[in-house]
Amino acid sequence: MTSWHLQVLRWSLIILLITIWEFSIKYGAIDVYYFSSPSLIFRNFQFWLEEDLIFKHLSVTLSEAGVGFISGLILGITLGFLFAANPRIDAILQPFITIMNAMPRIAFAPLIILWFGFGFLSKVVIVISLVFFVVFFNTYRGFKEINPILLKNAAVLGATRYQILRHIYLPATVSWTFASLRVSVGFAIIAAILGEYIGSSAGIGFLINNAQSNFDATGVMTGLALLTIVVAILDVLLKRIESHFTKWQVVDQSEESKI
């Protein structure tokens, strides 16, 4: 099956499901009050566009996720590197990090809102708390999984510490970090939306929550559809970045182009 055929089949499936949904509403098979309908969602979407709600709220959510993601990334890489390179720090603090990671951090979100308020900052902190651990553990793992023979060989040849850092430690670590990029960006969006659910005055999460409290299924669905589209676009972009940084690995991006 060529990739073109596959695409056609996938889109047909989506259109089929939407059509079934629309007609089920039309002929009363399911209740529009609870499930809304594709045409209502589309109209609501137009309404939000006209009222300039989409750009306003989307930019809030994305900047919360973006700022939190970048901060979590920098923090995760730095600490991951530091922990992996210093056995003593590692030995003392590793159990704490593991416990903190095991804790359901989402449950801390209300507390974070309490500490940092209803605004931008609290969402960023929630995002960081999720992204940091993904990046931290991947960076740490990348460092620890370096084949010891590579280090030994470099040492025998006479490589300096800087050369070993630059040609072995850094690329090994960064490639693991980038391999986890898609997961952590997904987490960032989830965390921002979640923060907005709990307490906020702007953002897509706020819009969805608002619609929900007005028993407006169409509003909730419009928000969800919008998020799905945004995340899908981000995912395609990130897949490109990821495959650029991991092209040396056994399963590379050519897998898809081979189909």
Next chain:
Amino acid sequence: MAEQFLKIRNANKSFTKEGNSLPVLNDISLDMYTGEFLAILGPSGCGKSTLLNILAGQNSLDDGSISYPDKPTKNLNDRNRIAVVWQEESLIPWKTAYGNIEFSLIATQIPDKCREEVSIKWLHAVGLKGFEDYYPSQLSQGMRKRVALAAALSTHPHLLLMDEPFGALDVYSKLQIEKEVVRLWEQLDTTIILVTHDVQEAIALSDRIVILTQRPAKIKSIRENPLPRPRNLDALYGNIDFHNLVRELWVELTQQD
């Protein structure tokens, strides 16, 4: 044979494991000559690799000495460039075949301007023309060994150590790369120590063969290799002298005192 290159005297080494001392090398004394191809043959686990690690400067002797009579400096790294072809996969997975060779030149502090030319030259020398941009994961095991060999030789080492380098290869790939080693070594003045448990390989490649005992490794005997140079390995494997020698050394290797 020419001047003396390396002198090992009364080398002893043991490892401590759970409070018990495990002797690995037992009073090893050995001389090597410049440009020689020496094979160290011993049963698996006898301490060959330990000896190689010590020669590579990655481990130290408990007592005894290793000296390079030609170059009386103190620091081992100052005197000699050493390169190793390891038993394990030693290529950097995120660097291409070219990048791996270039890295060994960077690590040996070879100046930037000749790196590209040297890397390409060695990639071609091991028969991998056109594979410059391939990553190790895209190459076969035999090709990866070739890249590792090219990376080691490109630094123009005084001493090349090989630790059962081709043990994991299939018979055909192994013969091909062995031929490459013989051909390249015959053109170079590099001194090579090949550590192996493979009797045929030791005889096919070397000038002299040191046979070690079971752990703790002692030198059991040292044999001059009577086979002439230059050698044609394809012809060698059909040669009756070769097979007699293999049989003799095989008996010696497996004999327990």
